[in-house]
Amino acid sequence: MSHPDAFSLRRDFILGKALAPIYALKDAAALSRCACAVAIGAFDGVHRGHRHLINQMVADAHEHGIAAIAVTFDPDPDTVVSAAPAPKLTLVADRLRLLASSGVDAVCVVPFDSALASLDHDAFFTRVLLPVLDIRSVHVGSNFRLGYRGASDVNAIRDWARGRGIEVFGHELVCDDGDVVSATRIRSLISSGSMEMAAAELGRTYAVRGRVARGRGEGHKMGFPTANVVIDSNILAPQEGVYAGFACLGEEAWPAAINVGLPPTFKGAPGSAKLEANIVGFSADIYERDIALSFTKQLRRSRPFDSLDELIATVEGNIQDVRDLYGEGRYDLRA
Numbered sequence: 001m002s003h004p005d006a007f008s009l010r011r012d013f014i015l016g017k018a019l020a021p022i023y024a025l026k027d028a029a030a031l032s033r034c035a036c037a038v039a040i041g042a043f044d045g046v047h048r049g050h051r052h053l054i055n056q057m058v059a060d061a062h063e064h065g066i067a068a069i070a071v072t073f074d075p076d077p078d079t080v081v082s083a084a085p086a087p088k089l090t091l092v093a094d095r096l097r098l099l100a101s102s103g104v105d106a107v108c109v110v111p112f113d114s115a116l117a118s119l120d121h122d123a124f125f126t127r128v129l130l131p132v133l134d135i136r137s138v139h140v141g142s143n144f145r146l147g148y149r150g151a152s153d154v155n156a157i158r159d160w161a162r163g164r165g166i167e168v169f170g171h172e173l174v175c176d177d178g179d180v181v182s183a184t185r186i187r188s189l190i191s192s193g194s195m196e197m198a199a200a201e202l203g204r205t206y207a208v209r210g211r212v213a214r215g216r217g218e219g220h221k222m223g224f225p226t227a228n229v230v231i232d233s234n235i236l237a238p239q240e241g242v243y244a245g246f247a248c249l250g251e252e253a254w255p256a257a258i259n260v261g262l263p264p265t266f267k268g269a270p271g272s273a274k275l276e277a278n279i280v281g282f283s284a285d286i287y288e289r290d291i292a293l294s295f296t297k298q299l300r301r302s303r304p305f306d307s308l309d310e311l312i313a314t315v316e317g318n319i320q321d322v323r324d325l326y327g328e329g330r331y332d333l334r335a
């Protein structure tokens with residue numbers, strides 16, 4: 001695996017300013033009911049399929065000289081309607097930033113609650129979207145469902161739109177090796193440690209954001225200090241195991257050897273970290289700092305060790321693997 005460049009690391013860590021304005025629906029009057037094409041969805045992960053859909057919507061908008069607007073929801077509808085919501089690939093702020101940097105002219109964020117979930121497609125368009133947007137075309141994937149319990153498919157929306165001057169496109173879904181790219185599939189790849197396949201479908205290396213908390217302090221004594229990283233409980237962590245990747249602190253990235261899951265050797269020890277990284281070549285006090293970790297490759301599954309010496313030798317071997325892959329220097333991510 002080659003050294004990534006600053007550009008790809010910035011993309012993986014979702015750095016940089018959003019390129020287009022993001023409007024909450026209640027402030028969307030600022031769009032002055034502009035003529036527009038819209039792409040609609042939850043867009044968790046803003047993966048390659050989502051971006052292909054958005055590209056087609058943007059091309060249509062440009063062709064007709066109208067605005068290109070991504071319409072999404074906060075919170076993710078799944079967290080409201082599902083009894084067991086899936087852990088998400090992106091925090092809402094990152095999802096919006098990714099959408100705002102996808103070539104659209106604006107992002108419009110519809111607050112999602114059980115009242116919205118109970119609307120049918122007619123009420124969703126006429127009561128929620130059309131008062132603020134003069135929609136000329138709707139772009140969704142061919143599998144798109146809208147309305148109470150997903151009652152309305154693309155054909156139902158197209159029937160409704162006929163005669164209203166609104167064109168509806170149900171685009172073919174982007175596939176990878178015959179499998180439809182979806183947030184659900186990417187979650188399952190990440191949950192099985194297939195980080196390279198997940199990255200191919202996401203279009204970037206999977207990364208999570210968190211804060212450095214105090215741990216047991218044992219790693220330091222064993223010769224490999226680790227930053228214990230606490231992430232939002234609604235965000236998906238990869239399968240338990242040991243990973244090569246990067247740690248991002250401010251505008252710097254460092255190679256990192258990362259352990260996901262409570263260390264099986266010390267299971268139950270109070271203060272054990274569920275996610276910790278040895279940041280290769282780095283030494284500074286970073287307690288309470290914001291940090292992001294990316295996972296390029298699973299090196300092995302975690303396992304219990306019979307002796308501390310064996311644990312230390314194995315972890316040092318993993319840290320060396322990371323050094324061999326990415327060196328031990330700082331990557332400057334300033335644009």
Ligand SMILES: Cc1cc2nc3c(=O)[nH]c(=O)nc-3n(C[C@H](O)[C@H](O)[C@H](O)COP(=O)(O)O)c2cc1C
Nearest residue numbers: 215216217218219242257259263264265273302303
């Ligand atoms: C790269 C890496 C790989 C690790 N692999 C394992 C493992 O396979 N089994 C295990 O019990 N702990 C593993 N650990 C966790 C260590 O046991 C842990 O860092 C150490 O106990 C220090 O914990 P502390 O940060 O809570 O003080 C690993 C840690 C790192 C950084």
Ligand SMILES: Nc1ncnc2c1ncn2[C@@H]1O[C@H](COP(=O)(O)OP(=O)(O)OP(=O)(O)O)[C@@H](O)[C@H]1O
Nearest residue numbers: 041042043049053140141144173174181182183184
């Ligand atoms: N592979 C894809 N290619 C093109 N469009 C897609 C693809 N996957 C989803 N879409 C479309 O993107 C929009 C957002 O979809 P959605 O947020 O449900 O994504 P998803 O990846 O299918 O999520 P999940 O797996 O959680 O259901 C919808 O219009 C959907 O039809």
